[in-house]
Amino acid sequence: MTPEDVSQALADLYGAGFVEDIGAPNPLPPHERERHSRGVPLLRWMDRGPRLTPWDAQLRLREARVLLVGLGGTGGHAAQNLVASGVGHLHCVEPDTVELSNLNRQPLYRESDIGRPKLDAALATLRALNSDVEISGERREIQGPEDLADLIGRGSYDLLVVAADRPVDIWRWANRVCIAAGLPWVDAGYRGPLATAGVYVPGTGACWECLREGEFARRDLRIADGQDEEIASPRMAWNPATSVTAALSGALLAHAATALLTGVPVLAPGFRFGVNLMVPGDPVLERFPRLDDCPACGHLTPR
Ligand SMILES: [Zn+2]
Numbered sequence: 001m002t003p004e005d006v007s008q009a010l011a012d013l014y015g016a017g018f019v020e021d022i023g024a025p026n027p028l029p030p031h032e033r034e035r036h037s038r039g040v041p042l043l044r045w046m047d048r049g050p051r052l053t054p055w056d057a058q059l060r061l062r063e064a065r066v067l068l069v070g071l072g073g074t075g076g077h078a079a080q081n082l083v084a085s086g087v088g089h090l091h092c093v094e095p096d097t098v099e100l101s102n103l104n105r106q107p108l109y110r111e112s113d114i115g116r117p118k119l120d121a122a123l124a125t126l127r128a129l130n131s132d133v134e135i136s137g138e139r140r141e142i143q144g145p146e147d148l149a150d151l152i153g154r155g156s157y158d159l160l161v162v163a164a165d166r167p168v169d170i171w172r173w174a175n176r177v178c179i180a181a182g183l184p185w186v187d188a189g190y191r192g193p194l195a196t197a198g199v200y201v202p203g204t205g206a207c208w209e210c211l212r213e214g215e216f217a218r219r220d221l222r223i224a225d226g227q228d229e230e231i232a233s234p235r236m237a238w239n240p241a242t243s244v245t246a247a248l249s250g251a252l253l254a255h256a257a258t259a260l261l262t263g264v265p266v267l268a269p270g271f272r273f274g275v276n277l278m279v280p281g282d283p284v285l286e287r288f289p290r291l292d293d294c295p296a297c298g299h300l301t302p303r
């Protein structure tokens with residue numbers, strides 16, 4: 001080999017994430033290195049990009065500030081995953097109190113919490129899980145886009161995580177508010193045995209409304225102007241769920257969040273992915289192009 005070949009080979013290896021500087025300083029205190037000693041190797045495994053140290057992705061997660069709306073089944077599992085994984089700051093928003101019917105799927109609550117504000121019980125559980133994470137919260141009901149805009153405006157967040165399924169317009173509000181703020185966001189939930197998560201970055205790929213239009217067209221759902229979208233996809237008074245579907249949905253949500261925050265693995269935003277328990281192995285993927293005439297993101301500069 002020539003010296004040039006060797007240099008090129010090293011550059012290729014570095015670019016593909018196979019070369020790290022073993023002498024680079026590690027700013028994590030020893031107890032955090034031990035806590036994340038099983039997670040960091042997986043982040044390295046999935047990281048196909050250049051990096052200085054094995055800890056780069058973990059350090060990016062540690063710096064991240066996340067706003068989480070909803071501490072039910074999906075949100076509780078997502079919060080648990082994010083806090084266990086070592087996200088830097090998590091601010092939780094949830095208005096409800098704990099009920100017995102929550103306990104089949106909501107992991108942050110115990111029987112002794114029944115009647116207690118979910119927020120108080122959740123903060124105690126999450127803080128007991130990982131005291132290195134800065135965890136805050138507020139009892140608040142999202143009643144309109146202005147509530148989301150207010151929350152986002154107060155926190156200099158890197159990501160919004162939507163884990164609530166009401167009011168029914170919450171995703172549309174999140175989409176519009178995040179596009180206005182230029183803030184990436186993720187959402188997840190379950191419809192029966194199907195658990196999915198969506199990944200959105202304003203200006204890159206489809207927004208939530210582009211995807212919804214694409215999915216309606218794919219399923220040939222024709223909804224007239226002004227007609228209630230719920231006609232196309234009616235909901236029950238309670239969203240049926242087990243601990244399994246809630247855990248899946250929450251884990252997909254936490255994965256989407258950590259991927260956007262760390263870049264590991266690289267996700268091209270503007271899609272939904274998931275699992276259908278009735279059809280194991282059947283790929284669940286919605287990806288549609290960004291619509292030029294989208295009422296939410298059409299005004300953004302094309303990529
Ligand atoms: Zn759009």
